[in-house]
Amino acid sequence: MSASEKPRQLTADDMPLVSLAAFVEGGAADRAEQVDRMRRSLQDHDFFALVDHGLSRDSLEAGYRAARDFFALPESEKRALHKGSGFVGYIPFGVEQALRGSRPDFKELWHSVAERAPNHPERLARPEAYPVNPQPRTPREWPSVLGALHASFESMVDGTLRMLSLSAALPETWLADTARDGPHLLRLIHYPPLPADSSSGLERAVEHTGAGILGFTPAATSEGLEIYSRTRSWQRLGGFEDAVVVTVADMTERLTNRKIASSLHRVANPDGPSSAESRYAIVYFVSARPSALLDCPPEALDKENPRLFPAQNAWDFVTERMTDVWLNQASPPYRAYFRLKQRLKRLLP
Amino acid sequence: MAESNDTAPVLPKNHWYIACASSKLRGAPRGVRILDEQLVVFRGTSGTPVVLEDRCPHRQAPLSRGSLQGHTLQCAYHGWRFDPAGHCVDIPSLGAGSPMPSGIRVPTRTAIERAPYIWVWMGDGPADVSRIPDIPQFEDLRWNQGTTVIECSALTAIENFFDPVHTAFLHRYTHPHFFRRALGGATQSSHELRATPSGLIAFAPPTAGADDPVPDRPLGLARFELPNHASLSFSLPWQRHHGHFFYVPETADRTRVEWLTTKYLQLGRRIRWRRKNAVLEQDRLLLEQIEKWHQRRGRSDERSVAADAITLMLSKILRLAAAGQWQGAHDSVPARRVVHFRL
Numbered sequence: 001m002s003a004s005e006k007p008r009q010l011t012a013d014d015m016p017l018v019s020l021a022a023f024v025e026g027g028a029a030d031r032a033e034q035v036d037r038m039r040r041s042l043q044d045h046d047f048f049a050l051v052d053h054g055l056s057r058d059s060l061e062a063g064y065r066a067a068r069d070f071f072a073l074p075e076s077e078k079r080a081l082h083k084g085s086g087f088v089g090y091i092p093f094g095v096e097q098a099l100r101g102s103r104p105d106f107k108e109l110w111h112s113v114a115e116r117a118p119n120h121p122e123r124l125a126r127p128e129a130y131p132v133n134p135q136p137r138t139p140r141e142w143p144s145v146l147g148a149l150h151a152s153f154e155s156m157v158d159g160t161l162r163m164l165s166l167s168a169a170l171p172e173t174w175l176a177d178t179a180r181d182g183p184h185l186l187r188l189i190h191y192p193p194l195p196a197d198s199s200s201g202l203e204r205a206v207e208h209t210g211a212g213i214l215g216f217t218p219a220a221t222s223e224g225l226e227i228y229s230r231t232r233s234w235q236r237l238g239g240f241e242d243a244v245v246v247t248v249a250d251m252t253e254r255l256t257n258r259k260i261a262s263s264l265h266r267v268a269n270p271d272g273p274s275s276a277e278s279r280y281a282i283v284y285f286v287s288a289r290p291s292a293l294l295d296c297p298p299e300a301l302d303k304e305n306p307r308l309f310p311a312q313n314a315w316d317f318v319t320e321r322m323t324d325v326w327l328n329q330a331s332p333p334y335r336a337y338f339r340l341k342q343r344l345k346r347l348l349p
Numbered sequence: 350m351a352e353s354n355d356t357a358p359v360l361p362k363n364h365w366y367i368a369c370a371s372s373k374l375r376g377a378p379r380g381v382r383i384l385d386e387q388l389v390v391f392r393g394t395s396g397t398p399v400v401l402e403d404r405c406p407h408r409q410a411p412l413s414r415g416s417l418q419g420h421t422l423q424c425a426y427h428g429w430r431f432d433p434a435g436h437c438v439d440i441p442s443l444g445a446g447s448p449m450p451s452g453i454r455v456p457t458r459t460a461i462e463r464a465p466y467i468w469v470w471m472g473d474g475p476a477d478v479s480r481i482p483d484i485p486q487f488e489d490l491r492w493n494q495g496t497t498v499i500e501c502s503a504l505t506a507i508e509n510f511f512d513p514v515h516t517a518f519l520h521r522y523t524h525p526h527f528f529r530r531a532l533g534g535a536t537q538s539s540h541e542l543r544a545t546p547s548g549l550i551a552f553a554p555p556t557a558g559a560d561d562p563v564p565d566r567p568l569g570l571a572r573f574e575l576p577n578h579a580s581l582s583f584s585l586p587w588q589r590h591h592g593h594f595f596y597v598p599e600t601a602d603r604t605r606v607e608w609l610t611t612k613y614l615q616l617g618r619r620i621r622w623r624r625k626n627a628v629l630e631q632d633r634l635l636l637e638q639i640e641k642w643h644q645r646r647g648r649s650d651e652r653s654v655a656a657d658a659i660t661l662m663l664s665k666i667l668r669l670a671a672a673g674q675w676q677g678a679h680d681s682v683p684a685r686r687v688v689h690f691r692l
Contacts, residue, residue, distance in 0.1 A: 121478035125461045126397075291397070291461060295434045306449065311434030312393070316420050319395035346417045348376040 007226050007234035007268070012049065012243055015041050021052035024159045031166075039167040042248070046229045047263040049243040050160065050216075055152045060218055060282065062145045063188065067280045069139040071108060071190040078108075081134050087185075088113050089134040098208035099325055106202040110188040112146050114154060122181055126290040126315055129183045150186055153216055153284040157184070160214065160246065161286070168259040170299050175255055178294075178314070179213050182287045191224075191279040194269055204279070205267035210249030211321045212287040215263075217245040220281035222274055228264040236268070251288050251317065254309045257296035288314035360384070360503055360576040360598050361670055363472035365481050367595050367607045368400060370494060371465050372622060378422060380413030382599040384471055388458065389413040393420040398467045399433040400460040406437070406453055431455050465494060465609065465620055466595075482578045484593055484609065491615045495623040497606045499633045501640035503577065503598040504667055506606065508660045509632055510579045510594060511551065511571060513540060517692055519635060523627040526692060535691045542659055542686045546676075548573035549666060551659050559685045573663060575670050588615065602640060656690035 016037040023034040041048040081090040091109040112133045123130045161175040247263035295311035378391035389403040410426035421430045430439040437453035459476040470476035516526040541555035552570040569583040577596040592610040669675040
């Protein structure tokens with residue numbers, strides 16, 4: 001699994017593509033066919049790719065244009081949109097680090113969370129899961145472009161999750177119910193050109209798995225995404241321009257007792273002339289409702305497959321994960337002090 | 350009629366009830382009792398409340414005496430650990446390699462935190478989050494909050510809340526009505542009563558006719574929402590005063606009143622925890638005595654007068670609701686009534 005391992009090339013022709021429209025609108029035979037395709041691609045490649053997904057080329061292009069304009073703004077203007085404690089808005093270089101990473105990834109991001117009505121029960125119960133998105137003053141079309149992207153991605157969530165539940169022979173709405181009206185996150189990423197000498201040790205994104213339920217990854221402005229398959233090792237994706245690559249994240253693993261395993265993925269540093277170019281990517285993370293319980297249905301348990309994970313509240317899971325990542329970056333004495341403090345706090349009435 | 354009056358009705362189960370105040374659940378788990386069910390409340394690692402039955406399936410030890418290990422709860426007796434879905438995830442006495450027995454599970458209840466309370470769904474069907482009682486203007490005002498446990502049935506306590514006359518006599522030196530009567534003497538007063546699909550509203554002064562809507566800001570208003578939410582608001586010369594009282598029946602003859610009232614001066618911290626409420630303490634002393642009479646003699650020979658119309662109507666609504674008949678039968682209670690009495 002090391003970075004030195006040579007990944008094998010994987011194109012869209014090498015794997016069965018899953019048609020979302022055929023599943024949502026089709027008859028029983030169509031549905032079964034798509035579910036089977038999804039099951040096979042998960043088995044062989046540990047991810048799947050959606051076609052007929054309803055995300056238009058235009059809105060994606062508009063997203064990349066807006067991202068280019070935004071990330072080209074002066075540093076001070078972007079920093080003003082960085083909320084130190086929150087997870088929405090601008091996230092500068094040197095903040096995000098993968099759980100297994102030894103240093104932060106070389107990228108800057110924009111996060112915007114799906115908007116829900118102010119009196120939405122989930123939002124009332126856990127307001128911090130649905131913060132108000134900051135809006136940059138330029139580019140002017142920012143709110144409409146991001147709104148359109150949010151809407152197209154959100155319309156894909158229910159059908160995809162139904163298919164995914166069926167592909168693991170679980171009740172159809174098991175995953176979809178958990179994700180309904182969750183704080184889904186739209187992420188725009190800018191990977192800047194890498195410095196010419198490779199001794200800097202900077203990496204675009206080291207191997208990681210997502211924390212949510214799914215990650216929708218439409219084609220970025222250049223290649224580089226690599227996904228690990230348990231049977232075929234690292235595979236470098238190319239030629240998925242019209243498909244949306246979907247990676248499975250850790251909540252799904254818990255909701256299905258690892259009948260569906262997380263997709264380990266990374267963004268490799270390019271070699272040759274393309275390393276002098278910026279790479280832009282748009283990703284949509286589907287997350288569970290903060291009040292949902294991450295537990296597997298009885299169908300996922302039997303003699304050979306005992307329970308792997310204790311049930312846990314979804315927001316607890318997210319917070320614990322964020323705390324782990326953050327503690328990973330802290331110094332060892334502070335880490336010990338923080339753990340002790342946490343333990344003492346739990347004993348007090 | 351006399352028979353059914355003798356036993357106090359049990360409040361309906363299909364509702365959200367308060368487990369405890371948010372600020373009173375910090376670290377260790379807490380045992381609470383609601384409608385004769387013994388429950389344990391604790392928080393997950395991000396503060397999400399979890400409610401389980403307060404009974405370890407092993408030797409029936411109360412889990413509320415246990416401790417938190419990450420997001421799981423460890424029983425104090427033999428160290429079994431349970432996750433928020435109630436599954437047993439660890440039995441320390443099992444040797445390495447011996448399999449976990451499957452299917453050990455503590456019953457759970459749905460809990461949700463909506464400031465300033467942790468709510469538990471006590472019904473049997475799926476929880477309906479939209480039915481959590483709303484506390485208007487909670488974010489905008491400063492409040493006193495507290496809990497008073499009264500050894501009486503929930504009906505007796507709720508009736509006491511809606512009794513308009515007792516305030517001037519029982520609440521000596523603690524209630525505005527007492528001072529008004531002491532300084533200005535008794536005055537004639539009229540209240541209007543209206544039955545609503547979810548309870549009743551009483552307010553003063555009355556409107557001219559049944560078609561008039563309930564005024565926005567009457568001088569005084571008391572509202573009852575099934576199953577146990579009593580609220581009041583009245584105008585003071587410098588502000589509008591609000592109070593919310595949730596009567597949580599712990600057992601048939603023990604009621605926990607979770608109360609929240611606006612501060613008379615909107616100063617200081619936003620929510621102040623008060624150990625006692627002077628008015629409720631006066632009520633408590635009397636109600637506990639009254640409850641003893643209820644148990645000894647029943648309530649069939651109580652004498653009532655015109656001013657008791659509100660409490661009589663309320664007790665009828667609660668009896669219908671307890672029997673599950675209120676939804677279809679709220680026309681059996683007069684929709685509007687004006688009551689006159691001296692206060």
